[in-house]
Amino acid sequence: MRVTVTGTGYVGTVTGACLAYLGHRVTCVDTDAHKIAVLQQGGMPLYEPYLQEVVEIVRQNGLLDFTTEIAAAVAESDVIFIAVGTPPRPSGEANLTFLEAVARSIGAAMDTSRFRVVVNKSTVPVGSGNLVGALVREGICESRPGQEKRIAFAVASNPEFLREGCALADSLYPDRIVIGTEEGRSMQVLRELYSPLIEQKFPAPEFLPRPKEMREVPLVTTTLTSAEMIKYASNAFLATKIGFANEVANICERVGADSKEVMAGIGLDKRIGSGFLNAGIGWGGSCFGKDISSLLHTARDYGYQARLLEASLEVNRAQRHVVIQKLLEKLFILKGRTIALLGLAFKPDTDDLRDAPSLQIAERLLQMGARIKAYDPVAMDACREQHPELKMQYCHSALDAVTDADAFVLVTEWEEFRTANLHQLALRMAQPVLVDGRNIFDPETAREAGFDYTGIGRREKVTKKAVPVEAAGTT
Numbered sequence: 001m002r003v004t005v006t007g008t009g010y011v012g013t014v015t016g017a018c019l020a021y022l023g024h025r026v027t028c029v030d031t032d033a034h035k036i037a038v039l040q041q042g043g044m045p046l047y048e049p050y051l052q053e054v055v056e057i058v059r060q061n062g063l064l065d066f067t068t069e070i071a072a073a074v075a076e077s078d079v080i081f082i083a084v085g086t087p088p089r090p091s092g093e094a095n096l097t098f099l100e101a102v103a104r105s106i107g108a109a110m111d112t113s114r115f116r117v118v119v120n121k122s123t124v125p126v127g128s129g130n131l132v133g134a135l136v137r138e139g140i141c142e143s144r145p146g147q148e149k150r151i152a153f154a155v156a157s158n159p160e161f162l163r164e165g166c167a168l169a170d171s172l173y174p175d176r177i178v179i180g181t182e183e184g185r186s187m188q189v190l191r192e193l194y195s196p197l198i199e200q201k202f203p204a205p206e207f208l209p210r211p212k213e214m215r216e217v218p219l220v221t222t223t224l225t226s227a228e229m230i231k232y233a234s235n236a237f238l239a240t241k242i243g244f245a246n247e248v249a250n251i252c253e254r255v256g257a258d259s260k261e262v263m264a265g266i267g268l269d270k271r272i273g274s275g276f277l278n279a280g281i282g283w284g285g286s287c288f289g290k291d292i293s294s295l296l297h298t299a300r301d302y303g304y305q306a307r308l309l310e311a312s313l314e315v316n317r318a319q320r321h322v323v324i325q326k327l328l329e330k331l332f333i334l335k336g337r338t339i340a341l342l343g344l345a346f347k348p349d350t351d352d353l354r355d356a357p358s359l360q361i362a363e364r365l366l367q368m369g370a371r372i373k374a375y376d377p378v379a380m381d382a383c384r385e386q387h388p389e390l391k392m393q394y395c396h397s398a399l400d401a402v403t404d405a406d407a408f409v410l411v412t413e414w415e416e417f418r419t420a421n422l423h424q425l426a427l428r429m430a431q432p433v434l435v436d437g438r439n440i441f442d443p444e445t446a447r448e449a450g451f452d453y454t455g456i457g458r459r460e461k462v463t464k465k466a467v468p469v470e471a472a473g474t475t
């Protein structure tokens with residue numbers, strides 16, 4: 001099928017590359033001329049494992065191209081995806097400026113030559129499907145007055161659930177595909193578009209083998225509104241689950257329980273599940289905070305106060321400050337101290353810094369007079385460019401960052417940190433204080449390596465010496 005994807009960010013580029021990999025002919029469109037130029041020249045403006053490899057394969061097969069010209073792409077397409085950003089406004093409401101602009105441009109490019117489906121993949125508040133329909137129609141009226149009735153299109157919602165860092169695997173082997181539409185023909189078109197994915201009838205890339213347990217992908221068909229709600233409700237649930245783990249970890253710390261042991265114990269309950277129960281310094285990224293805020297805003301519009309979701313945001317906000325508290329407990333004074341921050345990206349395997357906990361932690365440490373030495377395997381250039389206000393010393397390696405530092409804070413759980421030689425790191429520090437913000441190190445191993453270790457909700461294992469029977473009996 002002929003497909004246009006608008007927006008070449010994390011979602012759009014991955015979607016375009018994967019649809020082309022399934023055999024469709026895809027054009028990715030963006031208004032950012034620099035991004036498009038980089039992509040046209042075979043470069044990759046964002047960091048996502050295996051994306052470059054898949055893009056190279058499909059470009060060689062002539063199935064994917066990149067352009068800033070939306071009109072020609074839409075004119076030739078059966079399906080047009082909207083994957084532009086929907087960032088939050090200060091009020092929490094989603095900013096739909098990009099969505100509105102692109103919907104109008106799509107309408108303006110439509111003609112009578114075929115039936116087209118406009119698919120909303122951006123995360124948008126309930127009702128946005130209707131808004132997109134109205135704006136596409138406006139675009140048509142402006143560019144082809146009098147022909148509106150003869151130009152056939154429908155709008156569908158197809159929320160995206162990929163996780164940055166493993167976006168390609170999530171897109172080729174998804175848990176489910178959700179399609180919301182109230183129009184029969186568009187469901188048929190999208191069913192056909194996704195049939196290789198649903199039936200898993202495509203050769204798996206050798207670098208991304210199909211999981212052994214992978215069967216047919218469930219297709220969830222719903223109304224437009226339900227599909228829009230599914231996306232928000234999924235993110236709200238996941239964020240709340242992490243918040244729950246953090247809340248329990250904070251209590252564990254006070255009562256002397258170990259949160260890892262507690263989470264392992266509760267995660268085995270099939271009704272709960274073990275995913276997203278890792279205590280730490282909280283979630284970040286471009287989606288959870290923005291999507292919960294947007295859902296809260298929608299609920300308020302309808303006269304409902306979603307208290308659980310409000311609390312979920314608040315718990316996460318507070319969790320980021322736990323690191324500062326722990327540093328104060330260990331060092332007492334932060335003014336003039338050197339703190340090494342290991343990891344800046346909001347999660348491993350991405351260069352995305354949107355709402356990353358590292359930023360707030362760094363800001364607070366600088367306010368308190370600390371000096372920061374930072375290291376991240378891929379996100380340092382992005383941080384330098386996007387956050388010039390954070391006056392940190394960027395380092396070449398973890399070892400370089402911890403050298404002469406008074407404490408080291410593990411912020412992002414990159415694999416290279418998990419496997420670091422802790423003994424070597426501890427030896428380089430002025431004071432070997434380690435605040436493990438993601439609980440990736442074994443406390444005993446870290447202590448044996450010479451660190452004064454503290455995690456989130458972790459407890460030092462105390463092995464009681466067995467009391468000899470005779471001695472026990474004498475009292």
Ligand SMILES: NC(=O)c1ccc[n+]([C@@H]2O[C@H](COP(=O)([O-])OP(=O)(O)OC[C@H]3O[C@@H](n4cnc5c(N)ncnc54)[C@H](O)[C@@H]3O)[C@@H](O)[C@H]2O)c1
Pocket residue numbers: 006007008009010011012029030031032035083084085086098099101102121122123124160161162163164286287
């Ligand atoms: N990033 C994720 O992990 C993720 C996961 C699921 C859903 N989503 C949702 O998907 C959407 C896109 O997210 P993203 O992270 O890819 O955003 P992004 O900011 O990385 O990319 C958005 C792109 O849209 C482009 N754009 C803006 N206006 C345009 C226009 N009129 N025409 C063409 N392109 C235009 C921008 O230049 C940018 O390149 C958001 O609604 C987000 O909430 C994101």
